[in-house]
Amino acid sequence: MRVNTKVTEEIETKVAALLLRDHKYTAKLIKQEVENELKTQGKNYAFTERTYINIKRRILAHLPSENQMDQKWSIGACRINHIPDDMVPVLLEFEQVHLTYVRLGERSDSPAIITVRQAIWMSILRSKVNKLIERYKQDVMPDTSAGDRKEYQLKRMLFWVAVLYAEQEQISESLGHKYYDTSGIDEIVFLREHPHCSDFVQAIDEAYHYSVQKEETKSGGLPNG
DSSP, X not given: OOOBOSOOHHHHHHHHHHHHHOTTOOHHHHHHHHHHHHHHTTOOBOOOHHHHHXXXXXXXXXXXXXXXXXXXXXXXXXXXXXXXXXXXXXXXXXXXXXXXXXXXXXXXXXXXXXXXXXXXXXXXXXXXXXXXXXXXXXXXXXXXXXXHHHHHHHHHHHHHHHHHXXXXXXXXXXXXXXXXXXXXXXXXXXXXXXOSHHHHHHHHHHHHHHHHHHHHHSSOOSOOO
16 A cells, blocks of 8 residues: 655644644654544555654644633623624523533533634524524424434534534634635535434534545645744
């Protein structure tokens, strides 16, 4: 199998995603996770740890040590960031339900908090997602455990779409992009027809993969300095 020797923006994007989870990821662990994931996609890379150290250094240079946008949301933060007042009860209700399920282990990969950035995206996307939720409610079976689970899935649908947009915005910032182009994931998530809730969930997953590939096609990458 041919070994790729060029550091593409797909590589940089995957490294950025790891560093957004934890800035303390070592080059050795980054190399292992990134190259193993790419190998499952039939892509063979074998860079030195020094290469990943350089990539990490350049990405961290674009990340502020403490970004207020990625701190826990609050009513005060909503006022400062011009999140509409009518979003406050929506966020409070969702946070109560969401964190209850996180504590119960319903989703081990769920973010522990709702950030200001995610709250902003929830506000931006609420109207569009709510229209889909109204359509998908007909799939819910009331007064059953399955129905209760589906109700919760619908409630958290807005949050998971907001997480998609917020995380890709963070990655775009960490790679030094001055313009966050969402047109690709807009098309997958909102412009295609998704007859059922399960179709919409699959679209969100597809959008994560698409956004990584799209980053690779952009001209240039991280500055080499």
